[in-house]
Amino acid sequence: MKLSTKKLLLVSSIAAALVGCNSSSDDDNNVSDNTITVRLMETTDIHTNVMPYNYFVSEEVNETTLPEWGLARTSLVIEAARNEVENSMLFDNGDLIQGSPMGDYMASLGTDHVKENTHPVYKAMNELQYDAANLGNHEFNYGLDFLDESLKGSDFPYVSANVWKVDNSLEKVSNAAEECEVRITEEFYEEAEHKYQPYVILDREFKSSNGESYLVKVGVIGFTPPNIMGWDASLLKCNVMVSDIKKTAEHYVPKMKAEGADIIVAIPHSGLNDNDNEFAENATLHLAYVDDIDAIMFGHDHREFPNTTGEYGEIEGVDAELGLINGVPAVMPGFWGAKLGVIDLTLTTKDNGESWSVDHTKSTSKLRSLIPNSSNRIIEDLVADEHQGTIDYMSTSIASIDVNMNSFFPQVVPDLSIQVVNEAQLHQLMKWKEAGEFANAADDAIFLSVSAPFKSGRNGPQDFTNIQEGELTNASVADIYVFDNNTPAVLKMTGSDMKNWIEWVNSNAYNSLPLAAGERFLNESFPGYNFDVFFGGFSQAGEGLLKYTVNVENESKYIDINGFEYTETENKQIDSLTYNGVEIADDAEIYVITNNYRASNVKMPGVDKAVLVKEEAAFNNRELVQYYLEDSLADNQGDASLAFPNAEVFQLIAPNTDSVWFASATLDEAFRCVDSGITGLSTTKEEETKAGTEGFTKFHFNFDYNGEFNCAAKAK
Helix, strand or coil: CCCCCCHHHHHHHHHHHHHHCCCCCCHHHHHCCCCCEEEEEEEEECCCCCCCCCCCCHHHHHHHHHHCCCHHHHHHHHHHHHHCCCCCEEECCCCCCCCHHHHHHHHHHHHEEEEECCCCHHHHHHHHHHCCCEHHHHHHCCCHHHHHHCCCCCCCEEEEECCECCCCCEEEECCCCCCCCCCHHHHHHHCCCCCCCCCCEEEEEEEECCEEEEEEEEEEEECCCCCCCHHCCHCCCCEEEEEHHHHHHHHHHHHHHHCCEEEEEEECCCCCCCCCCCCCCCHHHHHCCCCCCCCCCCCCCEEEECCCCCCCCCCEEEEEECCCCCCEEEEECCCCCCEEEEEEEEEEEECCCCCCEEEEEEEEEEEECCCCCCCCCCHHHCCHHHHHHHHHHHHCCCEEEEEEECCCCCCCCCCCHHHHHHHHHHHHHHHHCCCCCCCCCCCCCCEEEEEEECCCCCCCCCCCCCCCCCECCCCCCCCCCCCCCCCEEEEEEEEHHHHHHHHHHHHHHEEECCCCCCCCCCCCCCCCCHHCCEEEEEECCCCCCCCEEECCCCCCCCEECCCCCEEEEECCCCCEEEECCCCCCCEEEEEEEEEEEHHHCCCCCCCCCCEEEECCCCCHHHHHHHHHHHHHHHHHCCCECCCCCCCCCEECCCCCCEEEEEEECHHHHHHHHHCCCCCCCCEEEEEEEEEEEEEEEEEECCCCCCCCEEECCCCC
């Protein structure tokens, strides 16, 4: 992406020249002596983690281990950071009401409950006196009614500039378009009506360096990923519309200045990369090139900024160590309240405090860590009832099992945490088929499921599915399928499409062997929740029907990958792909059940040529898992135990390579499974980094393996 980095320097030079030509010495003294320092603080991606409590482990473990997250812990950092300065403001970036078991529990109580009772996240945030907040994509997961009623519990304003009410009178994309598909033009911004406030201008009294207090008008504008229209299509289609983040900012920021905003703070729920697409999910870079934005407090991709990992080193205009994007101070404080983002802005005045502007050369960005072994009891007490309700809800037992279900090693050996989801999805797909759906399917059509490991270290070395005690509970289902907004979707495709899909996953997940100097086997920038694995059920003999072999010594089919932009080659890593022992032909007719998020990735190889033949908004994929377990128990005729043999769907081969290493979970249970359960894996427990994050463990994978993929349940 080519963006000019000269703009800020040019503006600064012109400003300096004007001061030199037109200002008196008294004015110069006034500018230098009268300044205001304002501290901006940000939380993001809290995902309902108000309590520092891990609902996926026992109460005994929680009593001895204080998790490195939770707004109750962040609040102490907020308090300390506030007390250090005269002037401060506090913002939240979004992804707040969904994501943890407490979010699940509140959603289970329904919209009527939040009408009458303040959502626990707002109990905490009102106590902390937030100034404003932005909507993230996960705010929409439970529907607009639940969201809107929840928002009424906040004592501070919400902003989201690029989410609009549907207006069928606006210009359509085309004559063939659905009524709710409108063209986003400059006229659109003038004619359409916002669903939420696009921005606010807050009047704040700030104390200056001369001891006097001055009125400063702080403009705050927020943005939501446009992708919500695909991710939550069943809830949002024809109910709201979205616009491009940068274009929306270019429309509104001048209006904010015209209305008197001295400084403008942008809060995009959007990550940082150099993709230049319109309607980009991650558009933070673009915002830094919009005139008059003075600070950016971003989030969404659960990373940290500023940082010293080098992950943003190739993006022009980004100084990750100083926390600057095109000279604009910016922060992204990770996730779950594990860090607090802090920007200190220096404001100057040229008219004796009538107006103020930001001196970016004197502004700083940094992240603040949690205070060791400390949590705010006031916040904990505010949400005590919801916390206990969550514990009770999540501890409800479903069935006993004799295996550990974990997501420690899903890219190298077949994984039960993925398979259980696939079994549940395929179970539903076959129920639809038996009920007469897909009546036009060929007699030899193949019915499959595809899913991914949704917890595989994205949020740190302990962020893995880890069901070890021989019991499935409500917490287990949430552990296996963390995205409770996903609803089922069915795609019709060919065998060739399916192969391209698998090749796409291979091309992203693995670096071809032999590895280059310093290269790792797993591409750690490719998130585990995109590592799709197909499943075809079991034969009457108990064998997995679908099998595929991947040769990771072959060159990748897709190269030069940047998002869904890529170069396709004639290479292939699939060595074989069979169903019931027969190679799947390129023209085979295949129906595959997945989630609405994956089905919406219409630019992804494999999905790009598939046809969406069914969407189901009546229930979500997590509920499919619950229904499947209930049906399985009913078939057991009173037996509360369930068996989960591993279908051993895929195998990695590398004829000229003995072994590779990769970074994964730092958990005793991961070590136990390697030592006594899963063959082909070993570890000396050496510490490693993963995607720049410390604290992971180095594991070795031996390609010459043959044996058990399951890890037995831990003895109680």
